[in-house]
Amino acid sequence: MKIKEKITAPAPPGAVKTVGSFLLAFSLLVFSQQTANATAINGDSTTILRMREGVFGDHLFPLYEYLNISASDAAGPGAISLEIGGWGRVDLGDRSFEHRTEGDIQYGYLSYRANRSNFTVSAGRQWVVEGVGTERIDGLYLRSDLIAGLTAAAYVGNPAVTQPDFDGGDLIYGGRLAHSVPKYYSVGLSALRTEVSGDGIREEEGIDLWLHPISMVDITGRSTYNSLSNGWMEHAYTASVTPTEALRFSASLQNVHYDDYFYQVTTSALSLTNGIIVPGEEMWNVGGSVGYSATKNIALSAEYNHYEYDLAGGADYYGVNGTFSTTTGLAAGASFHRMDGSNDRLRYNQYRAWATQKLGPADLTLDFFDVDFDGSIGGRENTFSLAAAAGYDFSRNLRVAADVDYIRSADFDNELRGLIKVSYAFGVGKEGK
Amino acid sequence: MKKTVYLTVMGVMLSFLYACANTTSVARVHPEEVKGLPRCAECHTDQWTALSHQTQDFYLKHKIYAAQQRDACSTCHKESFCVRCHAHKEEIKPSDKYKERPELSLPHRGDYLSRHRVEGRINPASCLKCHGRQNNERCKTCHK
Numbered sequence: 001m002k003i004k005e006k007i008t009a010p011a012p013p014g015a016v017k018t019v020g021s022f023l024l025a026f027s028l029l030v031f032s033q034q035t036a037n038a039t040a041i042n043g044d045s046t047t048i049l050r051m052r053e054g055v056f057g058d059h060l061f062p063l064y065e066y067l068n069i070s071a072s073d074a075a076g077p078g079a080i081s082l083e084i085g086g087w088g089r090v091d092l093g094d095r096s097f098e099h100r101t102e103g104d105i106q107y108g109y110l111s112y113r114a115n116r117s118n119f120t121v122s123a124g125r126q127w128v129v130e131g132v133g134t135e136r137i138d139g140l141y142l143r144s145d146l147i148a149g150l151t152a153a154a155y156v157g158n159p160a161v162t163q164p165d166f167d168g169g170d171l172i173y174g175g176r177l178a179h180s181v182p183k184y185y186s187v188g189l190s191a192l193r194t195e196v197s198g199d200g201i202r203e204e205e206g207i208d209l210w211l212h213p214i215s216m217v218d219i220t221g222r223s224t225y226n227s228l229s230n231g232w233m234e235h236a237y238t239a240s241v242t243p244t245e246a247l248r249f250s251a252s253l254q255n256v257h258y259d260d261y262f263y264q265v266t267t268s269a270l271s272l273t274n275g276i277i278v279p280g281e282e283m284w285n286v287g288g289s290v291g292y293s294a295t296k297n298i299a300l301s302a303e304y305n306h307y308e309y310d311l312a313g314g315a316d317y318y319g320v321n322g323t324f325s326t327t328t329g330l331a332a333g334a335s336f337h338r339m340d341g342s343n344d345r346l347r348y349n350q351y352r353a354w355a356t357q358k359l360g361p362a363d364l365t366l367d368f369f370d371v372d373f374d375g376s377i378g379g380r381e382n383t384f385s386l387a388a389a390a391g392y393d394f395s396r397n398l399r400v401a402a403d404v405d406y407i408r409s410a411d412f413d414n415e416l417r418g419l420i421k422v423s424y425a426f427g428v429g430k431e432g433k
Numbered sequence: 434m435k436k437t438v439y440l441t442v443m444g445v446m447l448s449f450l451y452a453c454a455n456t457t458s459v460a461r462v463h464p465e466e467v468k469g470l471p472r473c474a475e476c477h478t479d480q481w482t483a484l485s486h487q488t489q490d491f492y493l494k495h496k497i498y499a500a501q502q503r504d505a506c507s508t509c510h511k512e513s514f515c516v517r518c519h520a521h522k523e524e525i526k527p528s529d530k531y532k533e534r535p536e537l538s539l540p541h542r543g544d545y546l547s548r549h550r551v552e553g554r555i556n557p558a559s560c561l562k563c564h565g566r567q568n569n570e571r572c573k574t575c576h577k
Binding site (some may be wrong): 188 | 454458474532551558576
């Protein structure tokens with residue numbers, strides 16, 4: 001369903017009032033209790049000033065403020081908490097985005113969590129992760145353990161989405177029922193539905209599992225079915241084997257049917273109609289990796305992924321990665337990866353090397369990232385970025401950091417970016433500190 | 434009428450199942466402070482050993498752990514931690530916000546704008562979870 005103009009995070013006035021009432025009521029409950037030991041308020045503020053030049057030579061100095069606040073009271077048979085986080089931006093120089101000022105509430109909800117049965121109820125803007133549902137909603141979420149190892153969760157609300165091209169819906173609801181034997185497995189069945197004016201635009205069902213039959217084996221995965229397009233969207237499974245604490249093998253399998261997987265999105269960049277996402281395509285991605293910790297301070301890993309398609313040519317992605325650290329505060333890493341697609345435009349070598357040194361309250365970091373394309377990307381065959389960062393902890397609560405990034409990309413011959421960041425954490429109460 | 438009866442029966446059944454469960458909730462706060470990327474196997478010997486953040490496949494598998502045991506994540510991570518990457522509407526990519534943490538598996542390091550022209554074709558499914566319905570307003574600049 002195409003929309004005519006950009007709408008961000010729609011929420012009918014009624015829903016906003018309902019959620020707002022919940023937030024206000026629970027806030028009063030949290031802050032009216034005289035339980036100093038059990039009450040905690042904490043948060044953090046991060047102020048960021050970015051400095052860079054735009055594509056048209058404009059000078060961009062966006063100033064951001066990120067603020068997260070958490071207030072909780074655990075005096076009763078459970079804990080009531082209020083979680084709010086968001087950001088705001090103002091352009092001190094030329095306009096960096098569509099508007100000179102912008103902001104967003106990333107999350108804002110009140111929650112009650114009981115000491116028994118993992119019972120949780122939350123109201124407000126929140127991120128729900130339940131089986132096939134990985135959604136940000138303005139609404140209500142409920143979860144609890146049931147008898148005999150069963151667990152149930154349900155949610156309903158307005159989907160909090162950005163909609164540059166397509167409607168993301170005005171109602172979403174879903175749930176998950178799972179059975180667990182904690183030492184061995186957890187298997188869940190889940191479903192969700194999104195509607196626009198009563199018509200379904202998403203209907204997904206799935207199974208998710210986490211198996212650990214013996215301590216050295218760990219298997220995770222999920223299969224998702226699209227009941228509007230009547231096809232499997234995705235199967236994605238990963239198995240890990242850890243024969244010793246230092247050695248870990250991992251194998252993964254992913255199968256994606258494009259018609260079903262990209263059935264409903266809100267951006268044309270990922271729609272089946274944009275000419276890039278090929279309708280009818282099916283992808284298989286089979287891969288594996290091995291990780292080895294030679295000592296507690298040295299870690300090595302290698303990975304390989306093979307991509308196979310019904311319509312396009314295949315591709316391979318493989319590489320190695322190594323990191324080490326010392327007791328003197330030095331940590332460093334290096335990696336190499338090769339993307340080997342079906343033609344020169346889909347092939348590149350990627351190199352990375354980084355190092356960071358702690359010197360008491362100060363730290364210094366260098367990070368070099370280089371990509372050699374076999375073909376040309378925007379007229380360039382090599383792009384790189386070299387970042388230098390420094391930070392200083394004035395106290396446990398206050399940190400100031402800055403970085404400079406020199407980049408040669410498909411868009412810039414020489415680009416210099418800067419960033420200054422001031423982070424401050426605060427808290428009162430036993431947990432808050 | 435039939436729907437009301439159905440919902441009432443479901444409600445009574447769920448209340449009964451909840452009342453009989455009476456399990457102990459996962460701790461709200463991890464009993465010991467954990468610094469840096471944890472190696473859960475240093476203390477745990479059960480299923481929680483899988484959550485060691487330093488393994489090479491943790492980044493790949495953490496979505497399932499979070500979907501199945503979010504309460505376990507919450508013992509150390511508040512919501513503010515998750516939204517550093519899983520944002521609703523974000524203008525700064527995580528790897529730009531945390532340049533001084535090069536050891537983290539943050540997405541889109543380096544000049545990703547050039548590289549996404551390749552990776553977006555190889556596996557566009559990997560883009561959808563973060564950009565399919567959120568964080569996609571800037572896509573329109575090029576993807577008309």
